[in-house]
Amino acid sequence: xxxxxxxxxxxxxxxxxxxxxxxxxxxxxxxxxxxxxxxxxxxxxxxxxxxxxxxxxxxxxxxxxxxxxxxxxxxxxxxxxxxxxxxxxxxxxxxxxxxxxxxxxxxxxxxxxxxxxxxxxxxxxxxxxxxxxxxxxxxxxxxxxxxxxxxxxxxxxxxxxxxxxxxxxxxxxxxxxxx
Numbered sequence: 001x002x003x004x005x006x007x008x009x010x011x012x013x014x015x016x017x018x019x020x021x022x023x024x025x026x027x028x029x030x031x032x033x034x035x036x037x038x039x040x041x042x043x044x045x046x047x048x049x050x051x052x053x054x055x056x057x058x059x060x061x062x063x064x065x066x067x068x069x070x071x072x073x074x075x076x077x078x079x080x081x082x083x084x085x086x087x088x089x090x091x092x093x094x095x096x097x098x099x100x101x102x103x104x105x106x107x108x109x110x111x112x113x114x115x116x117x118x119x120x121x122x123x124x125x126x127x128x129x130x131x132x133x134x135x136x137x138x139x140x141x142x143x144x145x146x147x148x149x150x151x152x153x154x155x156x157x158x159x160x161x162x163x164x165x166x167x168x169x170x171x172x173x174x175x176x177x178x179x
Contacts, residue, residue, distance in 0.1 A: 019153075022140040023071040032140040033147070036154045039170070041108035042131035043072070046116070048097055052104050053130035055079055065093050065102035071135070072106050091115060098124060108135045110170075 021038055022028060045052035045064070052058050058076075061083055066073045068086035076084055085102045087093050094116050097105045105112070109128055116126040139157070141150065160166040 018145065019139060019141050021137050023135055024138050024140070025071060025074075028140075031143065033143055033145045033150055035139040035141060035145075035150045036157045037136060038139050038157075039108075039110065039135075039137040041110040041135045041137070043075075043106070043133040043135050044109045044112060044131055045104040045106055045129040046094075046097065046112045047104045047127050047129070048125060049127060051127050051129040053132070055132055057129075058104060058106070058132075059083070061103040063102040065096045065105040067093065067107070072108075075133075076106060091118075094124075094126065097126070104129075108137075 019035070022032065024032075024034055045058055052061070058064060059081065063083055063085045064076065064081065065085045065087050066076060067090055068088045073084060073086060085096065087096055090111070093105045093107065096102050109131065112126070112128060116124070139153065157166070160169075
């Protein structure tokens with residue numbers, strides 16, 4: 001399901017927001033103005049025990065939790081996965097894994113690290129497998145978005161990268177809450 005329909009059925013994403021973070025896919029590329037790359041994050045399978053280091057290993061699992069309607073769900077379905085358990089709240093994914101409803105969870109490593117730290121109890125041992133791909137999250141806008149403003153945003157992000165602010169923000173995102 002496209003992200004716009006998952007967020008608000010019946011209304012395209014660009015009608016509700018001027019800017020959004022999106023993964024650029026071949027289907028989406030002509031639909032949006034791609035302003036700047038925000039984050040590159042490894043795509044990984046997360047488990048509670050043995051690491052899953054390939055798509056081949058993941059095919060053998062009983063159930064893989066994935067955010068419903070996400071690019072990750074689409075990717076796995078296109079790779080022939082029928083063992084998916086779509087979950088509608090990102091914050092529920094670690095709990096689905098913890099309670100044994102799925103053998104693994106497929107997500108960007110950066111997001112998985114954040115949510116497992118946010119929601120884990122001290123006994124949890126989440127295991128991230130080897131990267132099986134890379135997710136590129138872009139700042140995107142509707143095609144009619146003002147290109148001059150897009151260029152100014154791109155330049156502002158470049159300044160944040162150059163002066164180290166962007167990396168400091170990412171480090172805070174990776175830290176456990178309250179630390």
